[in-house]
Every structure is written in structure tokens, then in C-alpha cells.
Amino acid sequence: MNVLAVCGLGIGSSVMLKINVGKILDELGVKGYQLNVADIGTAKSIPFDMVVTSVELADVLKKGIPPEKHFRILSINNFISKDEMRIKVADCLKQMEAI
Numbered sequence: 311m312n313v314l315a316v317c318g319l320g321i322g323s324s325v326m327l328k329i330n331v332g333k334i335l336d337e338l339g340v341k342g343y344q345l346n347v348a349d350i351g352t353a354k355s356i357p358f359d360m361v362v363t364s365v366e367l368a369d370v371l372k373k374g375i376p377p378e379k380h381f382r383i384l385s386i387n388n389f390i391s392k393d394e395m396r397i398k399v400a401d402c403l404k405q406m407e408a409i
Contacts, residue, residue, distance in 0.1 A: 311343040311408065316353040316363040316371070324348065326389050327362045334396050338409055360402055362386055362395065381405050 313335070315327035324347040332345050348356055350367050354374050361371055361383045368385035375383070384398045403409040 311340070311359045312357060313343055313345045314353055314356060314358045314361045314363075315345065315347045316350055316361055316367055317347075318367070319349050321347070321349075323364070323389050327386065327395075330389075330392055330395055331362050331399060334392065334399050337396075338400060338403065340403065340408065358382070359406065360384065360399070362399070364389075 313331060315324040315331060317324035317327070328345055328347050335343050335345070346356075350370060353361065353371060359382065361368075363371065363383065363385065365385040365387060368383045371383050372380050381402060384395075384402055386395060386398065388394055400409065
């Protein structure tokens with residue numbers, strides 16, 4: 311599973327997202343995932359199974375994929391809220407039948 315943490319430049323908030331999402335994936339018992347960071351421009355060309363990003367950038371990324379896969383782009387309101395991320399990641403994984 312390829313998971314992307316995306317921010318505007320790929321060096322700031324995406325690193326924070328990557329760390330927190332990695333912890334959550336481990337807590338949920340997900341194995342064999344690859345977690346990377348990317349800026350918004352690069353993210354559009356990288357194949358992914360799940361993306362965590364801001365609300366604003368989620369809308370940009372959704373324009374490039376079929377509507378039935380929009381659930382794989384997780385818009386995070388509070389980058390330090392592990393609870394919000396855990397809920398959204400778990401919901402996505404359930405829809406992907408990964409947990």
C-alpha cells in the first residue's frame with residue numbers, strides 16, 4: 311500500500327502527517343505499507359492507495375481521479391489531532407477492505 315502525505319511544498323506539514331499516520335497504521339496493524347511525502351505538484355503524478363492532506367489540497371487532488379476513489383483522499387482539518395487522523399484512516403482502510 312502506497313500512502314502519501316501531501317502539503318504545498320512537501321517539506322513541512324507533510325512530514326508531520328507522515329509521522330502521525332505511520333503511528334496510526336502501526337497501531338491498526340497494517341503491514342507492508344510505504345509512506346512518503348510529496349508536494350502538491352508531484353503528488354498528482356504519483357500512484358497512491360491513500361493520501362492524507364489539507365482540506366484545500368484534497369480538492370485539488372480529487373480532480374485527477376475517478377469519483378469512486380475520492381474516499382482515498384483524506385482531508386485533515388487539524389494536523390496535530392491524532393484522533394481525527396485515526397478515524398479517517400481507519401474508515402478509508404475499511405472501505406479498501408485493508409482492515
